[in-house]
Amino acid sequence: MSGEWPLYEVFVRSRNGLSHKHVGSVHAPDGHAAVEAARDVYTRRLEGVSLWVVPSREITAADPDAAGMLYEPAKDKIYRHPTFYEIPENVKNL
DSSP states (O other), X not given: OTTSOOEEEEEEXXXXXXXXXXXXXXXXXXXXXXXXXXXXXXXXXXXXXXXEEEEGGGOOOOOGGGHHHHHGGGGGOGGGSGGGSXXXXXXXXX
16 A cells, blocks of 8 residues: 555564564554554563564565575585584583
8 A cells, every 4th residue: 555654573682691682563654653653563571672673674684485596505615514523532611
């Protein structure tokens, strides 16, 4: 519909040092209103220390059907797998 407000994706960080997690979406006329709406909906019980809103139209996602081609180059880089390296006996914790 032409009169509908834009959709914003909402990310909340529950504690300092943790990553932001996607928690849902809100419709709002602008970013400032989206932050306030997200605060009211997703942090009513002090669940977060940081709040991000991102216009949904600005998010670009990979096509799940093309995942094979997208991730294929990583298979050629076996040195990125920890099983490639031998761990010395004197190393107890990694």
